[in-house]
Amino acid sequence: MKLYRLGTTRERERVLEGLDVDPGGVRIMAEKMETLWIMIRDLRTPGANILKQDALSLGADVAVPSGVITCKTERVDALLIATRSQLRRLIRKAAGQPFGLKKLAKELRGFLREEKAPVRIMGVLNANEDSFYAGSRFLGEAALERIEAMIEEGAAIVDVGGVSSRPGSEPVSAAEELERVKPICEAVKASRLYERALFSIDSYTPEVVEYALHSGFGMVNDITGASDERLIDLAVEYGAAYCLMHMQGTPQTMQKNPHYGDVTAEIDAFFSERLERCEARGLPRERITLDVGIGFGKSPEHNLTLLRNHRNFLRHGCELLIGASRKSMIDRIVSAPTEARLPGTLAIHLKAVENGATIVRCHDVAEHRQALAVWEAMAQAPEGEGA
Template sequence: MGILNVTPDSFSDGGKYDRVDAAVQQVGLMLAEGADMIDIGGESTRPGSDPVSSDGQIRRVIPIIEVIRKQFAENITVSIDTSLSAVAEAGLNAGANLINDVSAGLNDPDMLTLAAKRTVPIILMHRLGTPKTMQENPYYDDVVMEVIDFLKSRIDAALTASINRDNIIIDPGIGFGKRKQDNLDLLANLDRFVALGFPVLLGASRKRFMGSICDVTEPSELVTATAVTTALGVMAGVTVFRVHDIKANRQAADVAWAIKQSQHTT
C-alpha cells in the first residue's frame, strides 16, 4: 500500500503531492515499483496535528481520486484514509475501493454503517487519544494485550454493524500513541495480531521511533529501517504494508515471502 498524502503538513512528505499533477506522477511511480494499492488521505495524523473538516478533506482528495481512477482505470486499488464518513462516502463515490480509518470507527458513528452499506473493506486501527494529544505521555500496562483487546472490541462493533467478516482488516497502530518500547513490543508480537484471524496491516514506514534507534532525524533516511519491519512482518504473517518507499519494501517483502514459503516446504 503506497502512501499518498495530499496534505501540507504530513510528517514525512507534507506538501509534496497536494497538486493533481504531482500526485498522478507519484502514483505512476509507486505502481511501477510494485504497489498493489494507493492510500490517499487529506488530513495529517502525525503527532500534534490538528483535525481537518470533512469539506476540507473532500476538497483535497476527491479531484485526485477522480483523476487517478480515470488515468489508471482498473489497474489500481484506492484506499480513502479518513475517520469521517462524509469523506469516506465521497471517496467511494469518486472511485475508492476501501476505507482506512485510524479511529476504527470511533470518530464518526456512521463510518461502520457506511462500510456495511457499501460492502467495502475497512481498516480498523488502534490509537491512544487523538493525533493532537496521542504522544503526550502515553502509557500501557501491557501494550500488546491492550491493543488486542481494543481491536477485538472494534471487530465486534464492525460485525454488529453488519460488516462482512471478510471485509475487516486490523492495524495495531505503530506510532499512534505509543512509546518506543511499545512499538518494539508490538512489532515483536505481530503473530499475535495475525492469530486473531483477520488480515493485518503494518504501518511502520519512516516512523520516529526507528530514527531514535538509528540516530537519524530525517524520516526519508529510514527506508532501510522500514524495509526491516516489512520483512519481519511478512515472516509473522502480516499481509498489508503501508509504506512511503515502494521499491525497497517490495524487495524486502518478496525476499521474506520466498524464505517463508521455503520454510513451509522443508
Template sequence: MQFKDKCLDLSSPRVMGILNVTPDSFSDGGTFNMLENGLAQTGLMLSEGADIIDIGGESTRPGAQDVSIQQELDRVIPVIESICQRFDTIISIDTSKAQVMTEAINAGASLINDVRALQENGALEAAVAAKVPVCLMHMQGQPRVMQQNPHYEDVVKDVMAFLQQRIAICRKAGIAGEQIIVDPGFGFGKSLEHNYQMLANFEKFHRLNVPVLAGMSRKSMLGHLLQREIGQRLAGNVAVATVAAQKGAQIIRVHDVKETVDAVKIINMINACRNNNER
C-alpha cells in the first residue's frame, strides 16, 4: 500500500504503534501528551519495530468527552511535525474531524484512521482531497454511550455489512479501493461476547477484499475476561494479537510494540515453513 512517498508491503502483518497525545485516553492518558515525551515514545516504538505511528488527540474511550477542533489540532500538529523532522516513518492521524485530517496530512501524516468511518461533516470530502489511504472503523453509537447494551442480529454480518457500505460510498466518492483499510472496531459498541465472536471469525472480514486492521490492545475485552487491570494485560494483548495475525490481519494496532513484533515474527516463520512444505 502506498503512503505518500512510502510503500508498505502488507503481505505479512505490520505493527501500528499507538501514541495518544491526550490527557484522558483509557490506557495511557496524560503519559505522552508532552511533546518530548511523545517523541521519546515514538523513537522507542520505532526501535522496537513499529511500521506506523498512530497519533490521536481525542480519547474515544467509553464515556469520553468531546474536544474542540482547535484543542485537537493543538495536540496533534506539533507532534506530527516534530516526528517528521526526527524520524522516517508512516504517520497515521486518528481523528474524525475533517479539518484535523486536512491539517494533519499537510503536516506530514499519510494515513487517516477514523473511528467514525468518514461519516462526520466534511470528513469524506477531506479524505478524498488528501489522496492518502484511509482506515474505516465500525462503531455502534458514540463513545459516551457506545457500551450501553450494544445489540446485533449477528455481529460479524452486521459489522461486515456496514463496512461494505462505507467502502462503496468511499469508492464512489473517489477513494481508490487500494487505499482503503477496514477495522471491525473491537470494543466500540460491542459486548464481551461480541468482541470474541469477531475475533473467532476474523478471517471473514477478508471477504471485503481490503486490508484489515485489528485493534484490541489493553481493551476491556481483555480486562473483563482475564480480571486484569490495564497495566496487567500484556499476556492478553499478545494472545489476541497472535490470533489476529494467524487469521491474516494486515495491521495490528498496539501499545506494546516489542512483544507484538516478536509474536508477528513467529507467525511469519510458521507461515513460511508451511508454504515451503506445500511446494
C-alpha cells in the first residue's frame, strides 16, 4: 500500500480524472476540495446569527464573537469557513434573508470566480533620470532598443513612464512629462510596435495619456486609482485597458507613517468604490486591472499582508497586477541594494501569481520569463512524474 498527500486542487482533479471518474463528478468533487476563509467586517448581529445557523446546516461554519447570540452589540466581525460547494448553497440561502444578508450574498458571489487569464510580463521603461532603479532608465535611441529587447525577452506589455513615483519624488509639469515620453510614443507609432506588444502609459496626466493613446498605446496605468475621471473617459474613448492602483497619499507623502485599520478590507472597499465609478462612466470591469500598490503608502507589514491575501481581490472580476520589482520591502527583509534585489523580487512575484496575479510588472523580463516557465511546469506536472 502506498500513500501520499495531494497538494493543489489541480493535482486532486488530475487524480480524479485518472481514476476515470465521470467528468460531472470531477466538477462536483472539485467544489468540495478548496476551503475558503472569508473575513466579513461590520455585519449586523442578527444577520451574523442567521448566517451561522445557515452555514452549520450545510456543514460550513461562521466564527463570531462570544455573546453574539444575545445581540449585545449592533454589529460584529465574522469569519466564514466553507468549501466552494457550501458557499454556493449558502449564497442562495442568504439571498432571501434580511439584516444585510441579501447584499452580502451578492458580494460573496465574487469569491466563486474561477476564471484566470494567462500570466503576462509587463516590462518597465522609464523615460526620466530619477526613477529608483537606474537599470530601468532609457532615453532617446536607447529607449527604443530596450523596448525591442524586452519584447524579444518575453514582455507582452511595455509600461512607459516619464515621471518617477518613488517615495519622496517631486512632480513635474505636464509639459515636461510629455516632452520626455513624446519621442517614445512617436517611435512606437512609426514602427508599429503596438502590433507586437501592448503598450501602457504610466501616467495620471490627461494630456500625456491622450497623446500616448493616440500613438497606439492600449493601456492606462494610473497610480492614483482613477482620482481624475478624465483618465477613465480617455480609456473609454480609445477602447483602452485601465490599470487602477491603490495609493495612500501621494508619492511625496505616501511613506510617512502609512496606517490602516485593516489594510486588506480598506483596499478592497477602495476597489469596490472605484470600480463603480469606472462602470458608471462606461468602462467595463473586463477592461480593468487592479493593483494593490505594493510600497505605495504601505509599511512592509502591510505589503506582506496584501501578498498573503492577494487572491481576495479576484472577487471583483478583474485581472490582478503585481509590481514589487526591486522595491525596498525586500531590503527590509534581507538587506540588499536595489541592484541586488532580483531574487527577492522573483520570490514575491511567484507567490503573487500563485495567489491570482496575471500581470507581473518587472524590470528583469528574461529572468521572469524563465522563473514563470519553471513555476508553471511544476504546477502542471503530474504527481510522481520524473524529470
